[in-house]
Amino acid sequence: MTGPLYLNEVISVHTSLFVAIGIGVLFGFVLERAGFGDSRNLTSIFYFRDMRVLRVMFSALVTAMLGLVILNRLGLFDYSLLLDYSLLKTYFWPQLVGGVLFGLGFVVGGYCPGTAVVGVASGKIDSIVFLIGMIVGIDIFALGMPLWGAFYKSSDMGRITLWQYFGTSMETMAEIITIAALGAFVMAWLAEKWAPYDK
Amino acid sequence: MNAPDYTKGYWNPFLAGIALGLVLLLTFYIMGTGLGASGAVARTAAVLSHVAAPQAVEHNLYFNGFYKSGANYPLIDWMVFEVIGVFFGGLIGVITAKRFKLSVGKGATFPVSARLLLAFVGGVVGGIGTRFAMGCTSGQALSGGATMVVGSWVFMMTVFATAFVAAYFVRKEWQ
Numbered sequence: 001m002t003g004p005l006y007l008n009e010v011i012s013v014h015t016s017l018f019v020a021i022g023i024g025v026l027f028g029f030v031l032e033r034a035g036f037g038d039s040r041n042l043t044s045i046f047y048f049r050d051m052r053v054l055r056v057m058f059s060a061l062v063t064a065m066l067g068l069v070i071l072n073r074l075g076l077f078d079y080s081l082l083l084d085y086s087l088l089k090t091y092f093w094p095q096l097v098g099g100v101l102f103g104l105g106f107v108v109g110g111y112c113p114g115t116a117v118v119g120v121a122s123g124k125i126d127s128i129v130f131l132i133g134m135i136v137g138i139d140i141f142a143l144g145m146p147l148w149g150a151f152y153k154s155s156d157m158g159r160i161t162l163w164q165y166f167g168t169s170m171e172t173m174a175e176i177i178t179i180a181a182l183g184a185f186v187m188a189w190l191a192e193k194w195a196p197y198d199k
Numbered sequence: 200m201n202a203p204d205y206t207k208g209y210w211n212p213f214l215a216g217i218a219l220g221l222v223l224l225l226t227f228y229i230m231g232t233g234l235g236a237s238g239a240v241a242r243t244a245a246v247l248s249h250v251a252a253p254q255a256v257e258h259n260l261y262f263n264g265f266y267k268s269g270a271n272y273p274l275i276d277w278m279v280f281e282v283i284g285v286f287f288g289g290l291i292g293v294i295t296a297k298r299f300k301l302s303v304g305k306g307a308t309f310p311v312s313a314r315l316l317l318a319f320v321g322g323v324v325g326g327i328g329t330r331f332a333m334g335c336t337s338g339q340a341l342s343g344g345a346t347m348v349v350g351s352w353v354f355m356m357t358v359f360a361t362a363f364v365a366a367y368f369v370r371k372e373w374q
Binding site: 003004005006007011016017019020021022023024025026027028029030031032033034035037038039040041043044046047050052055056057058059060061062063064065067068071077081082085086087088089090091092094095096097098099100101102103104105106107108109110111112113114115116117118119120121122123124125126127129130131132133134135136137138139140141142143145146148149152157159160161162163165170173174177197 | 203205206209210212213215216217218219220221222223224225226227228229230231232233234235236237239240241243244245247248256259260261262275277278280281282283284285286287288289290291292293296298299300301302303304305306314315317318319320321322323324325326327328329330331332333334335336337338339340341342343344345346347348349350351352353354355356357358359360361362363365366369370372373374
């Protein structure tokens with residue numbers, strides 16, 4: 001069957017909600033086994049103590065990226081549906097500002113949203129407090145919409161990928177990212193040897 | 200230096216990453232979209248606020264998107280169900296590894312009260328960040344990253360650059 005199954009109407013909305021729980025269970029289990037239920041394992045990357053976050057994230061990203069490119073090549077996955085309907089849209093400046101705020105929140109708060117949920121399952125009190133903070137933050141964002149609503153929807157670039165932006169092919173871009181990830185793994189290994197905060 | 204206890208007993212990070220990547224690949228194959236998390240927190244915020252001030256939430260320029268006429272209740276949503284799954288998946292992981300423990304993750308000598316205050320502040324700031332970015336580490340960095348979306352890579356690079364710099368100022372929190 002050619003994916004994506006949901007966009008190809010192979011499965012219904014109703015079925016997709018059951019799928020959601022199953023996918024979530026797998027996601028949560030793997031995050032736990034990666035060590036991401038504990039804020040110390042998530043923040044040690046920023047002190048070059050343990051670059052686990054980088055290794056997990058980039059190997060996950062490359063696995064899924066190459067998987068999709070290969071399935072598309074084999075005719076088992078229709079990438080064009082993503083490009084037309086479901087790919088995340090790019091809003092350049094809001095996403096850059098969002099990245100700055102999120103980066104601050106990550107290192108100060110110790111979690112990101114998904115890992116905080118695993119933190120709660122692990123009995124981590126700081127993760128519960130982090131999620132309460134997030135809810136308050138989202139309320140603040142909602143209340144401030146009259147102030148920053150225009151900015152929030154600005155610099156809309158639509159559904160655009162790196163290969164389209166740089167004028168290359170999907171396969172070439174995937175190769176470049178794979179090589180960059182391998183380079184990042186070497187850098188991570190060197191950074192742990194450096195460990196500037198633990199001298 | 201010996202590795203501290205909290206780093207022990209987990210999978211090799213590359214294997215965990217490949218497993219995570221296969222879950223993400225399966226998600227794209229079935230749904231055509233990736234994983235997510237912050238959207239579910241946003242819907243929770245909308246529903247909780249709706250209890251306190253229904254009119255204000257339904258007319259709010261952000262929350263009104265969850266309360267369109269004819270739409271499902273905001274929590275009947277793919278990502279909300281997925282995040283409920285994440286909780287139970289995490290719980291299965293914690294229980295089978297015998298790792299459940301009520302505790303606070305922080306640097307050894309950092310006070311608990313200060314750590315909880317910073318967890319709250321980080322949550323607030325990060326929460327605002329997820330709305331401007333329209334996603335978080337799961338939806339933008341991982342799922343958008345794997346589909347090579349321009350904005351997701353901008354987000355991911357900005358997150359890490361900011362956090363590496365900001366880390367210096369909160370180093371005692373994690374020392």
